[in-house]
Amino acid sequence: MPTEKPRNIVQEGMAQRGAAMETAGQLTAPLDVRAACRSEAVEAGDVPLAALPRCRDMAPDGGQLAYRVRFFESQGVQPLAAEVHIEAVLALECARCRQTVDTPVASASQIRFVFSEDQAEHVETESEPVILGREGRLRLLDLLEDEVLMAVPLMPVHDWRCAEIAAGQAYESGALAEPPDEERENPFAALAALKKDPGGDR
Numbered sequence: 001m002p003t004e005k006p007r008n009i010v011q012e013g014m015a016q017r018g019a020a021m022e023t024a025g026q027l028t029a030p031l032d033v034r035a036a037c038r039s040e041a042v043e044a045g046d047v048p049l050a051a052l053p054r055c056r057d058m059a060p061d062g063g064q065l066a067y068r069v070r071f072f073e074s075q076g077v078q079p080l081a082a083e084v085h086i087e088a089v090l091a092l093e094c095a096r097c098r099q100t101v102d103t104p105v106a107s108a109s110q111i112r113f114v115f116s117e118d119q120a121e122h123v124e125t126e127s128e129p130v131i132l133g134r135e136g137r138l139r140l141l142d143l144l145e146d147e148v149l150m151a152v153p154l155m156p157v158h159d160w161r162c163a164e165i166a167a168g169q170a171y172e173s174g175a176l177a178e179p180p181d182e183e184r185e186n187p188f189a190a191l192a193a194l195k196k197d198p199g200g201d202r
Contacts, residue, residue, distance in 0.1 A: 027051075027144065030137040033113050036071040037080045043140060044068040049088060054145045058152070060091040060102060067144055078123060080113035086147045095155040097162035105151040113138070 027047060035041075046066050049059035065088040074081040087106045094101040110127040114120050115136070120129035130146075132138060 027141040028139055030135075031140055032136065033071070033080055033132060033138050034136050037073050037082070037113075039071075040073075041071045042068070043071075047144070049090070049148075052141065052145050052148065055090075055148050058090040058092060058148075060089060063089060063091070065144065065148065067147075069140065069143070074112070076112070076124065078112040078114050078119060078129075081127070082111040082113070084109045084111055084143065084147055086144065086151065088148060088151075090148075090152065092152065092156040094157050094162060096157050099158075099162070101156055101158050103153065103156045105148070105153070107147055107151040109147060109150075111143075 044067065046064045049055050049063040049065050052059075052065065055065075065086060067087075068083075068085045070083045072081055072083075073079045085106075085108045087104075090103050090105055091100050092103045093099070111130050112123045112127045113132050113136075114123065114129050115132055115134070117131065120131055123129040130138070130143065
């Protein structure tokens with residue numbers, strides 16, 4: 001039987017990183033949106049989250065963004081359109097304990113490409129307007145960054161009750177119940193006392 005060649009893990013890792021960075025480089029090239037929609041182009045793949053400048057702070061070690069963008073021409077007032085699907089795991093700050101929580105995010109968006117703010121105001125409510133420059137070009141990297149940022153949950157938390165609560169954040173995070181009303185300082189209590197005894201000690 002022929003012997004299998006040993007795997008070179010270092011070379012494989014370098015090849016994977018090289019392919020990922022090549023993909024990231026392709027995403028920064030300006031794309032002709034009109035041509036992409038006419039040809040119904042599809043862009044899909046994986047890119048390191050660290051390659052997205054506005055998402056680097058949310059990137060876990062080795063974190064990847066899976067994406068699929070399908071361009072097409074619609075029958076509406078704004079014919080240039082796209083469907084954008086993304087999936088990733090983000091390293092976010094837990095709203096309860098302020099520690100890192102790995103949070104899966106995914107979204108599917110309908111995009112309408114327009115050329116002015118006035119056109120953007122007339123895009124149907126189920127679609128997101130994206131304003132293009134005069135040349136009608138777009139960097140896919142910018143589009144994917146926007147989709148990731150919009151998919152970030154407002155208050156990410158761990159699936160379990162966090163063991164520690166950051167000082168001063170217990171009530172704000174909802175981890176502890178608000179103190180009952182009678183325990184709160186009443187700013188009008190002193191005024192009421194003065195009204196009861198206007199003369200005070202004489």
